[in-house]
Amino acid sequence: MDLGIKDKVALVTASSRGLGRAVAEELAAEGANLVLCARSESSLDETVRAITGSSSVRVISVVADISDPAAVERVWACARDEFGRVDILVNNAGGPRAGPFEAHPPSAWTDAWRLTFESAVNMTRSVLPGMKQRLWGRIINITSIAVKQPVDGLILSNSVRAAVTGFARTLANEVATYGVTVNNVMPGYTLTDRIAHLAESNATRRGTTVAAEIAAMESQIPMRRLGTPKEFAAMVAFLASERATYTTGASIPVDGGWIRSLL
Numbered sequence: 645m646d647l648g649i650k651d652k653v654a655l656v657t658a659s660s661r662g663l664g665r666a667v668a669e670e671l672a673a674e675g676a677n678l679v680l681c682a683r684s685e686s687s688l689d690e691t692v693r694a695i696t697g698s699s700s701v702r703v704i705s706v707v708a709d710i711s712d713p714a715a716v717e718r719v720w721a722c723a724r725d726e727f728g729r730v731d732i733l734v735n736n737a738g739g740p741r742a743g744p745f746e747a748h749p750p751s752a753w754t755d756a757w758r759l760t761f762e763s764a765v766n767m768t769r770s771v772l773p774g775m776k777q778r779l780w781g782r783i784i785n786i787t788s789i790a791v792k793q794p795v796d797g798l799i800l801s802n803s804v805r806a807a808v809t810g811f812a813r814t815l816a817n818e819v820a821t822y823g824v825t826v827n828n829v830m831p832g833y834t835l836t837d838r839i840a841h842l843a844e845s846n847a848t849r850r851g852t853t854v855a856a857e858i859a860a861m862e863s864q865i866p867m868r869r870l871g872t873p874k875e876f877a878a879m880v881a882f883l884a885s886e887r888a889t890y891t892t893g894a895s896i897p898v899d900g901g902w903i904r905s906l907l
């Protein structure tokens with residue numbers, strides 16, 4: 645299937661590793677030029693080298709902490725200077741800190757809000773006027789299955805991702821007549837560094853092994869395995885595509901069947 649996004653410009657935040665990087669690779673394989681950002685210059689450079697080595701798209705990268713509004717503005721300015729526009733925005737970020745309610749001081753709530761919610765809102769504010777003007781745009785937020793079924797021990801993530809979902813669902817209605825779609829993709833357990841670290845810290849805390857912790861995650865999933873970043877990225881690429889013209893305001897799981905709800 646030709647996704648019809650050759651030469652479009654895609655901005656993928658938090659894209660040096662994990663799901664963000666996999667999405668960037670998938671969009672590059674479809675011919676989209678890329679703007680990447682993350683906090684670490686060395687891992688961003690490695691990602692840019694890998695993508696430019698395997699495709700002919702143009703890629704720029706910006707070192708930025710997207711929880712800082714000034715850094716978001718800088719990412720947008722670099723995208724505008726290099727390409728003049730952004731057609732596809734994928735809002736991603738590192739996950740908020742884990743732990744139960746009483747483990748988090750007030751500042752942890754502010755940090756989670758800035759990282760997950762404000763970064764998506766600020767990035768959207770930058771790119772949306774151009775998308776509306778050109779009557780074409782795709783905004784995709786990477787959220788979590790926690791939006792449908794809160795995950796124990798992740799109270800910060802469970803709370804702020806609900807806000808992102810409300811934002812996206814409302815914005816989708818506001819911009820629907822401009823050819824701009826707004827959707828969320830909800831990863832289930834997907835094998836990235838984040839999940840590897842989570843398994844390691846659970847193993848240390850519970851006195852088990854990493855393999856046992858991964859097996860415990862897999863046992864909850866009807867497919868009995870973790871997802872791969874590439875499987876996740878395929879869904880994002882479809883929603884970013886010319887083919888996905890009539891899907892907006894949706895939250896779509898890529899979770900091997902983990903969520904048991906009917907809708």
Ligand code: NAD
Nearest residue numbers: 658660661662663682709710737738739788833834836838
């Ligand atoms: P990851 O830790 O493997 O990668 C995170 C990426 O975000 C890295 O490139 C990192 O440099 C970048 N990053 C982190 N904080 C940043 C910041 N402040 N500014 C700019 N870049 C920043 O994580 P992942 O597994 O790819 O997860 C991506 C998102 O999806 C997270 O929000 C995570 O909570 C969520 N999620 C992941 C899973 C999963 O199973 N992997 C499941 C549900 C939700």
